[in-house]
Amino acid sequence: MLFNSIEFLIFFPVFLSIYFILPQRHRWFFTLAASLFFYMCYDPKYIFLLMFSTGISWYSAKKIAESSEEKARRNWLATGLILNIFQLVIFKYLNFFDDNFRGLFELIGLTYPVPEPWFNNIILPVGISFFTFHTLAYTLDVYKGITPVERNFAFYTLFVAYWPQLLAGPIPRANQLIPELRKPVEVDYERMKSGLIRMAIGMFKKVVIADRLSIYVNQVFDNYQHATGWTIVLGASLFFIQVYCDFSGYSDIALGASRMMGIRLMENFKRPFFAKNLADFWTRWHISLSTWLTDYVFFYLGAYKSTGLKVVFNVIFVLTICGLWHGANWPMVLSFSMIGVMMAIRYLWQFNVVRQIKPSNTYRWSEKILTDNAHRIITFFSLMFGFMLFRVQNVIDHLTAKGLDVSWTEVAGKLYGNIFKLGEAGFFSEVVAHKGEVNFFLGMFFIFILLLTEGLAGDHQIEDKIVERKPLFRWSVYIFMIVCILWFGVFNESEFVYFQF
Amino acid sequence: MFKLVKNTLLVLAISLVIVITVGALLSPFGWGDSTFYTKSKYFLDHPEKFNGVYVGGSLEYRHIDPYVIDSIANKRGVDLRSFNLGNDGYNLPLQVWVTENLLKKNEGNLKYIFLSLSSDPLFYKGILHTKEWNYWQNPKSVLFSIRVLYQMDLPSKIQRQFSRFYINSLAENMLKFGMMDDLIQFHAKPVLADSLYLGHRKNGYFPYDDEERYLSLRNDLPEEIVSKMQNNELSKIDYQQNYLKRDSLELLWSNSFATYVPGKKPVPLYLDTYMDLHKKCAEKGIKLIFVMPPKGRTDYQLLQAIYDQLPSDSRINLADPRVYPEFFTLENGYNYHHMNAKGSEIYSKKLGMQIANLISK
Numbered sequence: 001m002l003f004n005s006i007e008f009l010i011f012f013p014v015f016l017s018i019y020f021i022l023p024q025r026h027r028w029f030f031t032l033a034a035s036l037f038f039y040m041c042y043d044p045k046y047i048f049l050l051m052f053s054t055g056i057s058w059y060s061a062k063k064i065a066e067s068s069e070e071k072a073r074r075n076w077l078a079t080g081l082i083l084n085i086f087q088l089v090i091f092k093y094l095n096f097f098d099d100n101f102r103g104l105f106e107l108i109g110l111t112y113p114v115p116e117p118w119f120n121n122i123i124l125p126v127g128i129s130f131f132t133f134h135t136l137a138y139t140l141d142v143y144k145g146i147t148p149v150e151r152n153f154a155f156y157t158l159f160v161a162y163w164p165q166l167l168a169g170p171i172p173r174a175n176q177l178i179p180e181l182r183k184p185v186e187v188d189y190e191r192m193k194s195g196l197i198r199m200a201i202g203m204f205k206k207v208v209i210a211d212r213l214s215i216y217v218n219q220v221f222d223n224y225q226h227a228t229g230w231t232i233v234l235g236a237s238l239f240f241i242q243v244y245c246d247f248s249g250y251s252d253i254a255l256g257a258s259r260m261m262g263i264r265l266m267e268n269f270k271r272p273f274f275a276k277n278l279a280d281f282w283t284r285w286h287i288s289l290s291t292w293l294t295d296y297v298f299f300y301l302g303a304y305k306s307t308g309l310k311v312v313f314n315v316i317f318v319l320t321i322c323g324l325w326h327g328a329n330w331p332m333v334l335s336f337s338m339i340g341v342m343m344a345i346r347y348l349w350q351f352n353v354v355r356q357i358k359p360s361n362t363y364r365w366s367e368k369i370l371t372d373n374a375h376r377i378i379t380f381f382s383l384m385f386g387f388m389l390f391r392v393q394n395v396i397d398h399l400t401a402k403g404l405d406v407s408w409t410e411v412a413g414k415l416y417g418n419i420f421k422l423g424e425a426g427f428f429s430e431v432v433a434h435k436g437e438v439n440f441f442l443g444m445f446f447i448f449i450l451l452l453t454e455g456l457a458g459d460h461q462i463e464d465k466i467v468e469r470k471p472l473f474r475w476s477v478y479i480f481m482i483v484c485i486l487w488f489g490v491f492n493e494s495e496f497v498y499f500q501f
Numbered sequence: 502m503f504k505l506v507k508n509t510l511l512v513l514a515i516s517l518v519i520v521i522t523v524g525a526l527l528s529p530f531g532w533g534d535s536t537f538y539t540k541s542k543y544f545l546d547h548p549e550k551f552n553g554v555y556v557g558g559s560l561e562y563r564h565i566d567p568y569v570i571d572s573i574a575n576k577r578g579v580d581l582r583s584f585n586l587g588n589d590g591y592n593l594p595l596q597v598w599v600t601e602n603l604l605k606k607n608e609g610n611l612k613y614i615f616l617s618l619s620s621d622p623l624f625y626k627g628i629l630h631t632k633e634w635n636y637w638q639n640p641k642s643v644l645f646s647i648r649v650l651y652q653m654d655l656p657s658k659i660q661r662q663f664s665r666f667y668i669n670s671l672a673e674n675m676l677k678f679g680m681m682d683d684l685i686q687f688h689a690k691p692v693l694a695d696s697l698y699l700g701h702r703k704n705g706y707f708p709y710d711d712e713e714r715y716l717s718l719r720n721d722l723p724e725e726i727v728s729k730m731q732n733n734e735l736s737k738i739d740y741q742q743n744y745l746k747r748d749s750l751e752l753l754w755s756n757s758f759a760t761y762v763p764g765k766k767p768v769p770l771y772l773d774t775y776m777d778l779h780k781k782c783a784e785k786g787i788k789l790i791f792v793m794p795p796k797g798r799t800d801y802q803l804l805q806a807i808y809d810q811l812p813s814d815s816r817i818n819l820a821d822p823r824v825y826p827e828f829f830t831l832e833n834g835y836n837y838h839h840m841n842a843k844g845s846e847i848y849s850k851k852l853g854m855q856i857a858n859l860i861s862k
Contacts, residue, residue, distance in 0.1 A: 193505060491630070
C-alpha cells in the first residue's frame with residue numbers, strides 16, 4: 001500500500017478513527033495488526049522474513065539480558081546479529097556476490113563451480129534493509145545496556161513492524177520508539193493538525209515535485225548515450241532533488257501520520273541542500289541511517305579519534321557500507337564510496353591546511369553570506385556528481401527490461417566522460433519543449449517554493465512555522481497545498497525511490 | 502477530533518470549489534486532445550467552407566474521404582461540402598457529446614451531420630487517467646454512459662467496472678486531477694497536432710497508410726507516437742498473417758447480420774438519445790443521418806436493433822459483409838478493424854452514393 005495511493009487514503013482515516021475509538025490498552029495491539037496487514041499488502045509471504053528477523057532479535061536480546069556471563073552475552077549477541085545479517089545477505093546480496101564471483105572466475109579463466117542458482121529469481125522483499133537495521137540496533141542496544149529488554153514479543157513486533165516507518169524508515173531506536181508506543185495518548189487538536197500538515201507537505205513533495213522531476217530525469221538518463229554537458233548536469237541535479245523530495249516526502253507522511261497517532265518518530269531530514277560541506281550533509285540527510293552507521297560502525301572503528309589515514313579509511317569504509325546498504329550493485333556502492341573519498345579529501349584538507357591558517361575575524365556579513373552559499377553550491381554539485389552513479393543501476397534495469405545488454409561501466413563512462421563537455425548543445429531543451437515548457441517551469445517554481453520555505457523555517461519544521469501564523473495565512477497555505485496537489489500532482493502511483501532498499 | 506474533521510472538511514470544500522470553478526472556466530472545447538482540437542478548430546474556424554460534418558471514431562476518421570463524397574453529391578446537384586471530424590477512439594458518449602456541441606456552436610452553416618452508429622460506452626482501458634480521455638467528461642455524459650451500460654446486455658461485472666471508470670474520469674476532469682499544467686500549457690501555447698492530421702485536402706480525412714508513410718519519414722517523433730506507430734505496424738502485420746483471426750472476425754460480423762431477428766428490442770436510452778438528437782437537428786434545419794460502418798468493435802445485433810427504429814430517410818447501413826464483401830478483403834484492409842486507403846476510397850464512394858440518394862430526395 002503506497003502512501004500516494006487511493007488505498008492509503010481509505011486505510012488511514014479508517015485506521016485513525018478506530019485507533020482513537022479503542023481504549024488505550026488495546027490500541028497497541030490494533031496498531032500491530034494494522035502494521036502486519038500494511039506489510040502484507042505488498043506480498044504476504046514476506047511476512048515470514050519480518051517475523052524471522054523479529055523473532056531472532058527478540059530472543060537473542062532476551063537471552064543477553066538474562067545472561068550474567070559476558071561470554072554468553074557475546075554469544076547471544078553474535079547469534080542475533082549473524083542470523084539477521086544472514087537473512088539480509090540471502091535476500092539482498094546473494095545475487096550480487098554470485099555475479100561477482102562468476103565474473104571473477106571468468107576473468108581468470110576458471111570454471112565457476114556453482115550452477116545457475118535458484119536464487120536468481122528472488123525478489124528483494126520490500127523494507128528488508130530497514131527492518132533488519134531496526135532489529136540489529138535493538139540487539140546491540142540491549143547488549144550495551146542502552147535500552148532495556150522488551151519481554152513482550154507482540155509488543156516488540158510492533159516496534160519492528162510499526163507501519164508508518166516499516167518500509168522506508170526512519171530507522172527507529174528502541175529506547176526512543178518503545179516508550180513512545182507505550183505512552184497513553186489523548187486526542188489533541190494542535191498535534192493532529194500539525195501531523196496532517198506534515199502529511200500534506202510530504203504528499204506535495206512526492207507528487208508535485210519528485211514525480212514531476214522524474215519525467216526529465218528519466219529522459220536524460222535513459223538517453224545517456226546522447227547526453228552531454230549541461231544536459232547531464234541538469235539531469236543529475238534534478239535527480240538529486242527528486243530523490244530528496246521523494247524520500248523526505250515519504251518520511252514526512254510517515255512522521256505526520258505517526259504524529260497524528262501521538263507517536264513521535266525521529267526526524268530524517270534537516271534541510272540537506274543548506275549543508276555547507278559533506279560532513280554537514282550527512283547530519284541532515286537520512287539522519288536515522290547516518291546516525292545508525294555513526295553509532296554502530298563509525299564509532300566502533302574509532303571515528304575521528306585516530307588521525308590521518310585511519311580516519312580516511314574509516315570515512316570511506318562507512319560510506320561504502322552505506323552504499324552497500326542502499327543497493328547490491330557496484331554503481332550504488334561506488335557512488336557512496338566516491339562521496340566518501342570526497343569527504344576524506346576534505347578532511348585531509350581541513351586537518352592539514354585549514355587548521356594551520358589563523359582564522360580571520362574580519363569577514364563582513366555579506367562576505368559570510370557569499371562564502372556560505374559558495375560552500376552550499378560546491379557541496380550540492382559534489383553530491384550531485386557522486387549521486388549520478390546512484391542512478392546508473394536504474395538505467396541498466398531500464399535497458400535490461402528492453403532486452404538490451406549494457407554494462408554499468410559503459411553507462412557510467414559515458415555520463416562521467418561527457419559531463420564536462422559543457423560547450424556542446426545538449427538535448428535538455430528538446431526534452432523541455434516536448435514535455436511542455438509550462439511543466440518544466442512549474443517544476444522549477446515548486447523547487448523554489450520548497451527551498452524558500454525550508455530557508456525561512458530555519459531549524460524549525462515547516463508545519464511548526466505555519467501553525468504559528470494568523471488564520472488567513474494558514475488557511476491560504478492549506479488551500480494552496482491541496483490545490484497544487486490536485487492540479488499539479490503526477491498521479492501515476494509511482495513507488496517511492498527508497499522502497500527498493 | 503471533531504474540530505479537526507470539521508476544519509479539514511472545510512479546507513477541502515473550499516479547495517474543491519476553487520479547483521472545480523477555475524478548472525471549468527479555463528477549459529475550452531476540445532482542449533485535451535490535440536488531434537481533435539486541431540480538427541474541430543479548423544472546422545469551426547471555417548464555417549463558410551463546410552455545410553456537412555462526419556462525427557465518429559476511427560471508423561470514420563480513417564475511412565471517410567469527404568472529397569469523394571462531396572464530388573458524388575455535387576454531380577447529383579446537391580451542395581455538400583463536408584468535413585471529417587471523426588477521431589480515433591471516440592465512442593458513443595463522445596460522439597453524442599461532439600454532436601451536441603456542434604449544435605450549440607453551429608453558426609447556421611451546417612445542413613448535414615453524419616453520425617456514426619458503431620459503438621457503445623465501452624472503451625480501451627489503456628486511455629484511463631489520460632487528459633485525452635478525461636477532458637470532455639461531464640455529469641450528463643457520464644450519467645448517460647452509465648445508464649446505457651446498465652441497459653445493455655453485459656455481464657454485471659463489466660457494467661460496474663465501466664461505471665466506476667466513468668465516475669473516476671468525471672472526478673478527475675472536474676478536479677483537473679494532475680491536468681492543470683497541460684491546461685496552462687494549452688493556454689500558453691497549444692500543442693496542435695501536425696496539420697497533416699487534417700488530411701492533405703484539409704477535410705479531416707487521414708487514412709492509416711498516409712499516417713504510416715508520413716511518420717516513417719520523420720526521426721524526431723515523441724515516444725508516444727513511436728509507440729503508436731509500432732502498435733499500428735504490429736496490428737497490420739498480424740492482420741496480414743493471421744488469416745484465422747481475420748476470417749473468424751468476418752464470420753462473426755456476417756453471422757451477426759445473418760442471425761439477426763427483426764424486432765429485437767433496442768437499448769432504450771441509446772435509441773432515445775439518437776431520436777432526441779435527430780429532433781434537435783431537425784429543429785435547427787439540419788439533417789442528421791446515421792451511418793452504420795463496417796468492421797466495428799461492437800455487437801452488430803445491438804446496433805441493428807437501433808438502426809431498425811431510426812427514420813428510414815436518415816440511415817445508411819454499410820456494415821454487412823454479405824452485402825459489401827469488398828470492405829473485408831485483405832487487399833482493402835489495413836488491420837482487423839480498419840481499411841487501407843484503397844478500401845477507404847471504395848467505402849467513401851459507396852457511402853457517397855447512399856448519401857446522395859438520401860439527401861437528393
